[in-house]
Amino acid sequence: MKKMSPNRTKMLKKQSVKGATLIEVLVSVFLLTFGILGLMAAQLRSVSAVSESENHAIAAQAAENLAEAMQVNPDLDSTGKRSYKNYIQTGFKNVAKINTCVNRTKPTASSKDACALGSDSITKADLAKAQLGEFQYVLSQMPNTVQLKYTICLDDTTTLAQEAKNPSFTDAKCDNTGANVKPVIKVIWSSLNNQKETETGVPDTAGSEQLYYLVVSD
Numbered sequence: 001m002k003k004m005s006p007n008r009t010k011m012l013k014k015q016s017v018k019g020a021t022l023i024e025v026l027v028s029v030f031l032l033t034f035g036i037l038g039l040m041a042a043q044l045r046s047v048s049a050v051s052e053s054e055n056h057a058i059a060a061q062a063a064e065n066l067a068e069a070m071q072v073n074p075d076l077d078s079t080g081k082r083s084y085k086n087y088i089q090t091g092f093k094n095v096a097k098i099n100t101c102v103n104r105t106k107p108t109a110s111s112k113d114a115c116a117l118g119s120d121s122i123t124k125a126d127l128a129k130a131q132l133g134e135f136q137y138v139l140s141q142m143p144n145t146v147q148l149k150y151t152i153c154l155d156d157t158t159t160l161a162q163e164a165k166n167p168s169f170t171d172a173k174c175d176n177t178g179a180n181v182k183p184v185i186k187v188i189w190s191s192l193n194n195q196k197e198t199e200t201g202v203p204d205t206a207g208s209e210q211l212y213y214l215v216v217s218d
Contacts, residue, residue: 051143051144051191052191052210054142054143055142055143055144055145055189055191055210056210056212058138058139058141058142059139059142059187059189059212060212060214061138062135062138062139062187063135063185063187063212063213063214064214065134065135065138066131066132066135066152066185067185067214067216067217069131069135070084070087070128070131070152070183070216071216071217073086073124073127073128073131075124082218084152084183084216086124086125086127086128086129087128087132087152087183088152088153088154088183089151089152089153090151090153090172090174091151091153091171091172091174092149092150092151092169092170092172092186092188093149093150093151094148094149095136095139095140095148095149095150096133096136096137096140135150136150139187142189144191144192145189145190145191146189146190146191146192146208147169147188147189147190148187148188148189149169149187149188149189150185150186150187150188151172151174151185151186152183152184152185152186152216153172153174153176153183153184153186154174154175154176154177154181154182154183154184155173155174155175155176155181155182155184155186156175156178156180156181157180157181157182157184157215158180159173159175160184160213160215163211163213164211164212164213167188167209167210167211168188168209169188169190169209172186182215182216182218183215183216184213184214184215184216185213185214185216186211186212186213187211187212187213188209188210188211188212189209189210190208190209190210191208191210192208
C-alpha cells in the first residue's frame with residue numbers, strides 16, 4: 001500500500017482544522033442570531049404590555065373623572081331619585097379625537113357656548129356635553145389603538161365581569177332593566193398585535209379587544 005507523503009499529511013491536517021473552525025464560526029453566528037431574535041421578541045412583548053397598562057390607566061382615570069362629574073350634575077325626580085339622562089346612551093360610540101372645549105371663548109349675550117362653563121346660561125345638558133367632550137379627549141390619548149369606543153348605559157352589574165371576558169364592538173350589552181341595574185361607563189378598544197404585524201406586514205387586532213367598565217355610584 002502506498003504511503004502518504006509527510007507534506008500531504010500536513011495539508012490534510014490543515015484543511016481539517018480550517019473546516020472545523022468554519023463550522024464553529026457558523027454555529028456561533030446562528031446562536032447569536034437566534035439569541036438576538038429572542039431578545040427582540042421579548043422586547044416587543046414588553047413594549048406591548050407597557051402600552052396595554054397605559055391604556056388601562058388612561059381609561060380608568062377618564063371613567064373615574066366622568067363618574068364624579070356625573071354625580072354633581074344629575075337629574076332628580078320628585079322623590080329625589082337620581083338619573084343621568086344627559087349622559088345615557090344606547091350603544092357604543094366612536095371616541096372623538098378633538099376636544100371641542102379646548103381654546104373656546106366665553107359666549108356673548110346672543111350666543112351660547114356649552115364649553116364656557118362660567119356662563120349663567122349653561123344648562124345641565126350643556127354641562128354634560130362639555131364633560132363628555134373632555135372625557136373623549138382624554139380617551140383619545142390612548143396609544144396604539146386601532147378601534148376605540150365608549151358608552152354610558154344602564155346595565156346589570158352582575159354580568160359585567162363576564163362581559164369583560166368577551167368584549168364586542170358591535171354589542172354594548174346594556175340590559176337597561178332588572179334589580180341590579182345601575183349606570184355604567186364602558187370603554188372598549190383594540191390594539192395592534194405587534195408580533196403578527198411584523199411577520200405579515202398587515203395589522204392584526206384579533207383577540208386584542210379590551211373592555212374597561214366603571215359603575216357610577218348612586
